Amino acid sequence: MTTVRTRIAPSPTGDPHVGTAYVALFNLCFARQHGGQFILRIEDTDRQRSTAESEHMILDSLRWLGLEWDEGPDVGGPHGPYRQSERGDIYARHAQQLLDAGHAFKCYRTSEELNELRESRKAEGVHGALKPKDLVLPQEEIERRETEGWPYVIRMKVPEEGVCVIEDMLRGSIEVDWTQVDAQILLKSDGMPTYHMANVVDDHLMGITHVLRGEEWINSAPKHRLLYEYFDWQMPALCHLPLLRNPDKTKLSKRKNPTSINYYRRMGFLPQALTNYLGRMGWSMPDEREKFSLEEMMTHFDIQRVSLGGPVFDLEKLTWLNGLYIREDLDDKGLLHALREWAFNEEYVSQILPQVRPRIETLSDVAPLAGHFFSGMPTIDEHSFDSVSLEREKLLKLLQFLVWRLERVSPWDKDSLLPEVKQLGDYFELKMKAFLAPVFIAITGSTTSTSVMDAMVILGSDMTRARLRHAIMVLGGISKKQTKAFEKAFRELE
Ligand code: GLU
Numbered sequence: 340m341t342t343v344r345t346r347i348a349p350s351p352t353g354d355p356h357v358g359t360a361y362v363a364l365f366n367l368c369f370a371r372q373h374g375g376q377f378i379l380r381i382e383d384t385d386r387q388r389s390t391a392e393s394e395h396m397i398l399d400s401l402r403w404l405g406l407e408w409d410e411g412p413d414v415g416g417p418h419g420p421y422r423q424s425e426r427g428d429i430y431a432r433h434a435q436q437l438l439d440a441g442h443a444f445k446c447y448r449t450s451e452e453l454n455e456l457r458e459s460r461k462a463e464g465v466h467g468a469l470k471p472k473d474l475v476l477p478q479e480e481i482e483r484r485e486t487e488g489w490p491y492v493i494r495m496k497v498p499e500e501g502v503c504v505i506e507d508m509l510r511g512s513i514e515v516d517w518t519q520v521d522a523q524i525l526l527k528s529d530g531m532p533t534y535h536m537a538n539v540v541d542d543h544l545m546g547i548t549h550v551l552r553g554e555e556w557i558n559s560a561p562k563h564r565l566l567y568e569y570f571d572w573q574m575p576a577l578c579h580l581p582l583l584r585n586p587d588k589t590k591l592s593k594r595k596n597p598t599s600i601n602y603y604r605r606m607g608f609l610p611q612a613l614t615n616y617l618g619r620m621g622w623s624m625p626d627e628r629e630k631f632s633l634e635e636m637m638t639h640f641d642i643q644r645v646s647l648g649g650p651v652f653d654l655e656k657l658t659w660l661n662g663l664y665i666r667e668d669l670d671d672k673g674l675l676h677a678l679r680e681w682a683f684n685e686e687y688v689s690q691i692l693p694q695v696r697p698r699i700e701t702l703s704d705v706a707p708l709a710g711h712f713f714s715g716m717p718t719i720d721e722h723s724f725d726s727v728s729l730e731r732e733k734l735l736k737l738l739q740f741l742v743w744r745l746e747r748v749s750p751w752d753k754d755s756l757l758p759e760v761k762q763l764g765d766y767f768e769l770k771m772k773a774f775l776a777p778v779f780i781a782i783t784g785s786t787t788s789t790s791v792m793d794a795m796v797i798l799g800s801d802m803t804r805a806r807l808r809h810a811i812m813v814l815g816g817i818s819k820k821q822t823k824a825f826e827k828a829f830r831e832l833e
Contacts, residue, residue, distance in 0.1 A: 343375030344546050347401075347408070348538065350382045351393035353749075354599035354801065355400035357652065358553065358583055358591065361617045363406045364633075365580060366551045368618075368640035378545060379411035381422040384537050389424070392750050400600035404610045405633050410545075418545040423537045430532035433540050433570070434493045434525050442569040443525060445491045446474050447484040468521035471496050490528040495566065497522050503561040508549075508578035509645055515561045523562050535559060539566045547575050551642075554579040578642060581621050584649040591652050593746065593804075602801030603657075606715050607681050611668075612661040620650035630663055682713055690797050694789035708789060712797060716809045717784025724814065726786055727777045734777055735817055737767055739825050740832075741778065742807045751800045753792060760792070766832055781810035 345366040349359050363379075370377040379401070383389035398413060410416025420426055437443035448456075456473065460466075474494070476484070484491070498517040505513040525536040532540075538559075542550060557579050567574040583591040591598060597606075603613055611632065618636045619629065622645050631639075669677060682688075691712050695705050711717055727734060744759045764774040779791040782803065788794070795803045811817060817825065 341548055342546075343370055343373035344378060344548050345370040345375065345551060346378040346380055346542070346545065346547050348380045348382045348541075348552075349397050350385065350388075351390060351397055352385060352388040353393055354593075354601055355393075355397045356598050357600060357603070357613075357617065358598070359397065360401060360404055360406065360600060360613075361583060361620055362552055362580060363401055364404075364614060364617050364636075365622070365642075365645075366549075367406050367408075368637050369549060369551060369642055371637040372640040375548070376409040377407075378416070378418075378547070379408040379421065380541060380545065381412050381424075382534065382537065383422060383424045384531050384534065386424065386531065390749065394422075396601065400604070403604065404600070404614045406614070423532070423541065426537070426541070427530065427532075429544070430526065430536055430540055431530060434532070434536065437495065437525070437569055438493065440569065441496075443493050443495050444471060444475070444522075445481075445485075446494045446522075446524075447476060447481060447489050447491045448474055449489075467518045468497075470499055471522045472499070474522060492524045492528050493526040494522040494524050495562065495569070497562070497565065503564060505557070505560040505564060505577065507557075508576055508642060509647060510579065513557060513560070515558070517561070520561050535562050535566065539563050539570075542575055543567070543570070543572045549578065550575045551578045551580060554582055580645065581647050581649050583620055583652045586651055586653055588649060588651070593801075596652065596654065597801045597805050599799075599801040601799050602805060604681075605799055605802045608657065608661050609664050609677060612664040613657065615664075616657045616660050620652065621645050621647070630660065630667075687712075691789075694793055694797075698789065711783045711785075711788065711794065714784075716806060717782075719780060719784050719810065719813055721814050723780050723784070724777055724810075727780070729777065731814065732821075733767070735811060735814060735821070736825055736828075737763070737769075737774070737777060738781060738807050738811050738814075739817060739822075740766075740829055742804050742811075743829055745800060745804055745807075748800065751796065753796050756792060756795060777810070778807070781807050 347359065347363040347366055363377075367377045369375075379398070381394055383394070394412075398411075401408075408414065410418060410421060412419075412421040415421075434443065438445070453469075456469070460473075471494070475481075497520050501517045503515045503517055503520070505515065507513055523535055524533050526532055541547075560577060560579075564574060585591055585595045587595070589595070593599070597603070600613075604610075614633055615631060615636075618631065618633075622640075624631050624635070624639055625641075625644075665674065665677075691709050695708050698708055699705060724734065729737065740763055741760075744763060745756075748755045748759060760774065761771070764771050767774060775791055776786075779788070780786060782791050782794050782798070783789070798806075
C-alpha cells in the first residue's frame, strides 16, 4: 500500500493567513491518521510578490501552532528542493516533454495581440475561454517570430468542448465544461512556470497522494487533471475544503477581520486554542465536544465529517475558547510561561525600552506609558477624539485611508511606513503632527504616550490596522454609501 502523503503549499506573498493554517491542519491530521507524511512546499513562482520575510513568517506561525511537517525547505527531505524557485530546470524539462509529445505549444502572441483578441471577442459576444485555435498564428508567422527570437510562452492544449469530471472526496463528481477552460500558460516567457505547471509536477515528484486545499482551487482541477493525463501520471485524490467566512458569510478577508496569524499571536491567543478553533471549522469530534487537543483531533480525524456549509471564523467564539484554555489548562506556572512566551520576554520588552527610557523618572512610570504594547484594543470612546480638530467625516476618511494604505506596506518597518504617512498627510493637507494626532489616539489610546510610528512598527501590521478599524467603529463607523465614496477617492489617489 502506498503511504499517504499530503502537503501544504503556501505562496509567500503576504502575512501568514489563518486559512493557510486551517488547510495545513486538515492535511496534517489526514496524513497522521493514515500513518502518513505531511510536507511543506513553498510556491514562490511569483517572483515579484514572493518575499523571504513572508516565507519566514509562514513557517514560524505554522510551527507556533504546533503544525509540524516531515519535509520542507527548512528541514529538508528526500524530494527537495522544497522551494519552487529552486526547481526551475525540473519544470523546463517537463514543459519540453509536453511540447515534444504535442500536448503543449509555443505561443508567440504579444500582449497587445491578446488584448485585441479579447476585445474583439467581447464585441462579438463570445465568452468562452481562449483555445489553441484562437491563439495559433499562421505557420510562416510562427517561423518568422521564432527565427527573430521573439519571446514566447508555452501553453497547454485543451479540449474545445465536452465535460470534465472531477472526483472530489467530499463533493463527489464535479462537472466542469471544457469550453470554460483556456489554453493555460505553463511556462512564462521568462522561463518561470505558472502555478498549475509547478503544482502538478511537484505533487507528482513529491509523491503526494491526497491534495486537500481550499475550494477556490476547484476551477483549476480540470487543467491539473489534463496535465496528469498528458504525463501519464496517477492523479492524487482531491478534496476541496470549504472557505472560511466572516460572520456576515462573506469570504474571510482582512478588510473585515484580522486574518494574519501574527495578529492572533500579538493579541495573546494561545496556539493550542487557535489550532483547536481551526479544527472546528467545518469539522467536529465524533462526540461534538468543542475543546480538543491536536493529538485528539489526529486520533479521531475523519475527512468525511467535514461539512461543506461555509464555516464562520468568529472572533467571539475563539475568544471564549481561549478563555477556557487559560482557566482550565494553565496553572499559575503554565500561565506564567504563556505570558513569557507572549510578550513578557527579553525580545519584546527590548523593543519597547528605547521608547520608554527618555520618558520615565521612576521604573513604575513604565506600566502606564507602555500599557498599549501589552493590550488588545485600547479603551476609547468617541470623546477620546475631542482634542482632534477635524470634522467627523474627514476623521473617518483619514483613518480608513490609512488602513487601506497600510495593507500594502512591506516590509513592515519605519522606512516603509514613513512615505505612506507623509503622502496621506499631503493629501489631507495636514502637517505630520496633525495627521498623526488621531492615529496616536487610535493606536495608544491616549494623547500622550510613546512615539506612534514606533508603536505601529512594534505592534505589527495587523494589530495596527485592527486598532485603526476599532477607532473607526468607536467613531460611529462608515456607512456603505460612504465606503463607496471613500473607495472612489482612494482609487483616484493611487
Ligand atoms: N500555492 C497555492 C496557494 O497559495 C497552493 C494551492 C494548492 O494547494 O494547490 O494556496
